[in-house]
Amino acid sequence: xxAPTRRFMIFRGLVGGAAAAIASATTWVRPAEAAExxxxxxxxxxxxxxxxxxxxxxxxxxIKGTWVVTQPRKGTxxxxxxxxTHQGCPVSTIRGGTIDCACHGSxxxxxxxxxxxxxxxxxxxxxxxxxxxxxxxLS
Numbered sequence: 001x002x003a004p005t006r007r008f009m010i011f012r013g014l015v016g017g018a019a020a021a022i023a024s025a026t027t028w029v030r031p032a033e034a035a036e037x038x039x040x041x042x043x044x045x046x047x048x049x050x051x052x053x054x055x056x057x058x059x060x061x062x063i064k065g066t067w068v069v070t071q072p073r074k075g076t077x078x079x080x081x082x083x084x085t086h087q088g089c090p091v092s093t094i095r096g097g098t099i100d101c102a103c104h105g106s107x108x109x110x111x112x113x114x115x116x117x118x119x120x121x122x123x124x125x126x127x128x129x130x131x132x133x134x135x136x137x138l139s
Contacts, residue, residue, distance in 0.1 A: 049129065051135055051136070052135070052136060057073070060078075061094070063082075067138075068099050072111035077136055078110070078113070079126070079127040079136070079138070085120045
């Protein structure tokens with residue numbers, strides 16, 4: 001049998017190293033154990049948007065320029081994208097029962113995100129939320 005070439009030895013070393021890396025990775029990644037150790041129930045929790053106490057009845061708040069959280073009636077909360085459906089500008093204010101875009105004047109109702117005044121033709125994208133212990137989270 002001929003002596004192994006340098007190229008063969010390098011290839012064998014790379015394959016062996018890759019196999020060792022994969023084997024060691026599988027020993028540290030054990031999702032079932034991670035969930036047990038952290039006390040995670042397996043229920044994915046979305047990011048916190050706001051506390052319920054910070055959202056005024058009949059109004060709302062723009063959160064991080066990305067989401068709008070409203071409380072059209074006491075105890076009823078809604079969340080929407082803060083991106084206007086007309087040309088993608090961020091909405092800028094919430095007043096008089098509407099979420100307003102300063103770019104071209106579109107207005108959306110706080111109760112359901114529907115268009116109250118154009119030029120936008122589509123409602124704001126609604127986001128699913130979960131409320132627990134006075135905290136509003138994305139679902």
